[in-house]
Amino acid sequence: MLIDSHCHLDKLDLAAHGGDVNGALQAAYARQVSHVLCIGINLENMGDVIALAEAHDPVFASVGVHPLYQESREPTCDELLAIAAHPKVVAIGETGLDYFYGEGDLQWQKDRFIVHIEAARECQLPLIIHTRGAKEDTLGYLRAYGGGAVNGVLHCFTEDLDMAKQAVDMGFLISISGIVTFRNASALRDVVKALPLDRLLVETDAPWLAPVPHRGKKNEPQFVVEVAEKVADLKGMTVAQVAQQTSANFFGLFQKAQPGVARSEAQNG
Numbered sequence: 001m002l003i004d005s006h007c008h009l010d011k012l013d014l015a016a017h018g019g020d021v022n023g024a025l026q027a028a029y030a031r032q033v034s035h036v037l038c039i040g041i042n043l044e045n046m047g048d049v050i051a052l053a054e055a056h057d058p059v060f061a062s063v064g065v066h067p068l069y070q071e072s073r074e075p076t077c078d079e080l081l082a083i084a085a086h087p088k089v090v091a092i093g094e095t096g097l098d099y100f101y102g103e104g105d106l107q108w109q110k111d112r113f114i115v116h117i118e119a120a121r122e123c124q125l126p127l128i129i130h131t132r133g134a135k136e137d138t139l140g141y142l143r144a145y146g147g148g149a150v151n152g153v154l155h156c157f158t159e160d161l162d163m164a165k166q167a168v169d170m171g172f173l174i175s176i177s178g179i180v181t182f183r184n185a186s187a188l189r190d191v192v193k194a195l196p197l198d199r200l201l202v203e204t205d206a207p208w209l210a211p212v213p214h215r216g217k218k219n220e221p222q223f224v225v226e227v228a229e230k231v232a233d234l235k236g237m238t239v240a241q242v243a244q245q246t247s248a249n250f251f252g253l254f255q256k257a258q259p260g261v262a263r264s265e266a267q268n269g
């Protein structure tokens with residue numbers, strides 16, 4: 001089994017599945033994708049995210065406000081904690097720092113990031129971190145506000161090996177998206193080669209970032225298979241080995257997520 005550890009299931013383009021999210025999930029189950037973590041990006045979409053997790057046993061949810069969604073209502077720590085108490089909410093995020101576009105309100109991002117770190121620390125759930133062009137601040141804030149008491153994942157990782165290693169040393173996993181299949185992503189492929197497989201997750205970040213050979217199409221959870229195939233290729237391992245280890249990594253990190261219920265829905269479907 002394979003797990004799509006980061007997907008925006010509420011935002012998929014479902015035209016290929018008759019408008020039915022079940023179609024996208026069944027297509028994923030048919031390719032041995034056993035579970036999907038559906039990520040919250042603002043408080044306004046949390047209802048949709050939680051409804052998907054409630055309706056589908058293999059779908060888990062996270063609660064957070066994305067650093068680039070600055071029009072979103074700002075969450076308090078207590079609000080995050082209240083939503084995180086839901087049995088299917090297994091993580092805090094996505095949160096983090098994204099300086100790629102330069103001159104947004106970076107203080108807004110920093111303040112939100114701190115609130116999320118504090119919530120994760122309080123409820124002892126892992127953090128799902130979006131980080132781009134913000135290496136020093138991301139690591140620095142995790143150190144300063146996490147106090148060694150938070151863990152999580154740096155998702156859709158595109159930064160350098162030094163950042164990955166520092167995060168791993170703090171107890172974080174590194175999640176690899178379809179970017180690893182892109183022609184210009186040789187630096188990321190080197191990161192995958194250098195890190196031990198027991199520190200990696202795989203994800204789609206669907207509906208964005210469809211992997212080769214699906215580029216130009218809308219991404220969906222089943223395409224995590226192509227991500228795992230590329231990781232296996234880089235590691236000189238089988239896809240089954242990558243699937244087994246990254247799934248074990250997933251359940252080791254997201255301990256509130258229970259693996260047992262997935263197969264029955266997959267088989268019933």
Ligand SMILES: [Zn+2]
Nearest residue numbers: 094130155156
């Ligand atoms: Zn992200």
Ligand SMILES: [Zn+2]
Nearest residue numbers: 006039094205
């Ligand atoms: Zn995302």
